[in-house]
Amino acid sequence: MGSMISLKVALSDPGRIWKLLLIAPAVNVMYSLFETWYENFDENERQKVDRGEVHYLKNEYGVKQPIRRAFFDNLREEDIDLSKEIPVDCPIKILHGVRDDTVPHQISLDLLSKITSKDIDLVRSCPSIAVYFPNTPCFLSRRSSGRMVNIACLLKRT
Numbered sequence: 001m002g003s004m005i006s007l008k009v010a011l012s013d014p015g016r017i018w019k020l021l022l023i024a025p026a027v028n029v030m031y032s033l034f035e036t037w038y039e040n041f042d043e044n045e046r047q048k049v050d051r052g053e054v055h056y057l058k059n060e061y062g063v064k065q066p067i068r069r070a071f072f073d074n075l076r077e078e079d080i081d082l083s084k085e086i087p088v089d090c091p092i093k094i095l096h097g098v099r100d101d102t103v104p105h106q107i108s109l110d111l112l113s114k115i116t117s118k119d120i121d122l123v124r125s126c127p128s129i130a131v132y133f134p135n136t137p138c139f140l141s142r143r144s145s146g147r148m149v150n151i152a153c154l155l156k157r158t
Helices: 002-012 030-040 043-050 069-077 105-114
Strands: 017-023 055-058 064-067 092-095 120-123 151-156
Touching (some): 002 017, 030 069, 064 069, 092 105, 105 120
Parallel strands (some): 017 092
């Protein structure tokens, strides 16, 4: 989701962004994930979600994650139209593993073809983010296992 938020900021305030680093950009995928979860709910869980109540899903690490239909409905309204050009002109690096089982790699290919920047690269394997943006502050979020999760980095002009 961080990549989608970063792209939305870049679209709404282009002069504010110096560079973008998008890692496994989960653009427009959250609602389809919700639909998949919803299909697998039992009738009581569906009714609870339909009433607007919070439902808790256990993730792969055993942590209960709260979900609410309104959150996913609002996200859907913020989807980026991938059928049109995306007028973001700052330098962009997209890092995405081709075997990603959460965010389809095709999304990065779609972004690559739709973003208007003349300085955009898709890196399919990356040993170190520092190679692409040396001496630049960038906050990376990590799971407890140490694996990198879907994040994005907005870099302001200095």
